Amino acid sequence: MKIVTKFLIGLGVLIALSPLGLLLPEHFKAGSAWGEWGAGEIRELAGYIPKGLEKLSSLWSAPIPDYAFKGWEGRSNISLCFAYILSAVIGVLVCIGIVLILGKFLSKK
Amino acid sequence: MHIPDGYLGPATCGLFYVVMLPIWTIASKIVKKTLQVKQVPMLAIGAAFSFVIMMFNVPIPAGTTGHAVGGVLVAILLGPWSACIAITVALVIQALLFGDGGITAIGANCFNMAFVLPFAGYYIYKAVSYKASVNSPRRIFAAALAGYIGINLAAFLAGVEFGLQPLLHHTASGQALYCPYGLNVAVPVMLGEHLLIFGWVEAIVTALVIKYLQKQSSELLVGSEVVK
Numbered sequence: 001m002k003i004v005t006k007f008l009i010g011l012g013v014l015i016a017l018s019p020l021g022l023l024l025p026e027h028f029k030a031g032s033a034w035g036e037w038g039a040g041e042i043r044e045l046a047g048y049i050p051k052g053l054e055k056l057s058s059l060w061s062a063p064i065p066d067y068a069f070k071g072w073e074g075r076s077n078i079s080l081c082f083a084y085i086l087s088a089v090i091g092v093l094v095c096i097g098i099v100l101i102l103g104k105f106l107s108k109k
Numbered sequence: 110m111h112i113p114d115g116y117l118g119p120a121t122c123g124l125f126y127v128v129m130l131p132i133w134t135i136a137s138k139i140v141k142k143t144l145q146v147k148q149v150p151m152l153a154i155g156a157a158f159s160f161v162i163m164m165f166n167v168p169i170p171a172g173t174t175g176h177a178v179g180g181v182l183v184a185i186l187l188g189p190w191s192a193c194i195a196i197t198v199a200l201v202i203q204a205l206l207f208g209d210g211g212i213t214a215i216g217a218n219c220f221n222m223a224f225v226l227p228f229a230g231y232y233i234y235k236a237v238s239y240k241a242s243v244n245s246p247r248r249i250f251a252a253a254l255a256g257y258i259g260i261n262l263a264a265f266l267a268g269v270e271f272g273l274q275p276l277l278h279h280t281a282s283g284q285a286l287y288c289p290y291g292l293n294v295a296v297p298v299m300l301g302e303h304l305l306i307f308g309w310v311e312a313i314v315t316a317l318v319i320k321y322l323q324k325q326s327s328e329l330l331v332g333s334e335v336v337k
Contacts, residue, residue, distance in 0.1 A: 003326040007154045014161045021165040021176070030168030033175055034298050035271050035288065036113055042289070050115075052278060052286035057115035062208030067164065087207060088161050094202050095156040099195065103149030106141045106194070 015088040019081035022067075026077075064090070110175065110267050110299070111163075111203065112218055114211030116288040118278040121270055125216030132224055133197065136190045144191065155183040156195040160202060163209075167310055175307035178222050181230030181259040182315045185252060186322075186329055192227035217270050221263040230259030230315075243327045249316045256315030257308045261300060264307070268292075268299030 024030075032041060039057050043049050064070075067087035068080060144152065162179035169175075184192035197219050203209040210218045237251035272292030275285040288295065322329050 003329065004150050004154065006325065007151075007158075011154065011157055011161060014158070014165075018161060018164045021167075025166045025168040025174045028168040028170040030166075030170060030172055030174045032173065033110070033166070034173045034302065035116060035267070035290075035295070036111060039115075046285075046289040048284060048289075050285045050287055050289050051280070052118060053115035053288070055115070056211070056213060056287075057113065059114045060204075060208065060212045062204075062206060064206055065208040067207050067209070084164070088164055091160045091164075091199075091202055091206065092157040094206065095160045095199055096153040098198050098202070099153035099156045100149060102194070102198070103144070103146070103152060106137060107144045107146045107149050108142070 011092055015085060015092060018088040019084050022080060022084045023077065110178070110218075110222060110264055111200075111210030112214040112267060112270065113208075114213050116211070116274065117214050117217055117270060118274055118287045119213075120277060121273065122213040122216060125214075125220050125270075127216075129216045129219050129224070132193065132220075136193045139190045140194060143188075148187070148191075152187060152191055152195055155187055155192065156198040159183060159196050160199040162314065163199070163203065165310075167307060169302060169306055173302065175302055175310075177256075177307065177311040177314045178226055178260055178263070179311075179314060180222060180227045181234070181256040181311065182252070182318050184227035184231035184259075185234050185255070185315070185319065189228045189231040192231070193223050196223035196227060217267075221266045221270075225266060226259045226263040229262050230255040233258055243330055244323050248323065248330065249320050252319040253312040253316035256311040256313075260311040261303045261308045264299045264303035265296065268296035271295035271299065 037045065039049050039054055042053065064087055068083045072079060072083060159179040163176050166174040166176050178196070180192055180196045183195050187195070200210060200218050200223060201215060204212055204215055234251045234255035237254055238248045241247040269292065271288045271290060272295035274288040275291045278286040280286065319330070
């Protein structure tokens with residue numbers, strides 16, 4: 001088997017296992033990554049929302065925020081895992097697509 | 110380690126975009142000179158690997174989470190300049206599509222994770238595995254050490270970037286405008302959690318794949334990287 005094929009299989013396995021990155025932190029009651037809190041969390045931690053942070057934090061509205069679909073807050077873990085896997089698939093495909101396009105410009109002829 | 114929008118002030122965000130622009134330009138030029146068409150799929154897999162490995166959040170119970178970046182491995186296999194491009198692609202997609210890392214912080218996040226991390230990791234690996242045979246256990250050790258130091262340097266820099274904000278931007282009454290934690294908190298936390306936990310994840314991921322490649326595809330470990 002070619003090594004590229006093996007790596008692609010490896011990527012598939014990682015995608016299938018990716019919900020671990022969602023479920024393990026929840027199981028062990030780990031909060032957000034340090035410095036990646038939302039405005040509400042930071043008010044609890046610091047006692048206030050820094051003014052510039054409040055303004056900038058809503059600058060960009062990502063289509064699949066935090067690897068979950070909009071409006072799916074509070075859904076069951078199974079739904080969230082499904083969204084997480086789908087996010088991984090989308091992210092991996094977009095990464096591969098963009099690099100393949102970039103590669104047309106960036107490789108030796 | 111994905112700094113979101115709002116945590117870094119405009120000066121820091123602008124500075125890192127300005128620093129990254131020439132790095133991205135040089136990376137494109139060097140990769141253009143050296144990347145062979147048949148290596149493009151590997152570069153694409155490198156970007157995808159880095160993207161998906163960062164989704165594996167590892168918990169510190171009742172605390173916080175972190176993850177590996179996978180960037181040192183990409184640098185060992187494809188060279189640091191190619192790795193810079195691959196990780197940049199992953200980080201930009203994470204920011205734009207998934208809101209993981211801020212748009213304004215892309216420069217800073219890329220400096221930490223797509224520049225310092227792969228370059229430091231690559232040269233540590235090269236130095237420690239110097240003249241080691243392809244199947245030498247020293248290569249596995251070199252990969253682990255490179256992963257560990259690479260991600261910790263990136264975490265340290267993220268801590269410095271966070272921690273400088275209260276000094277740079279605050280109201281007359283002393284309230285921070287952006288990240289509210291200073292160097293005395295941000296640096297020990299960012300570095301500490303990576304030294305204790307997440308650095309080992311990067312080390313293990315990097316070492317395991319190198320060990321696997323020694324058995325399965327050792328030609329990838331000898332001079333196949335784009336730029337030595």
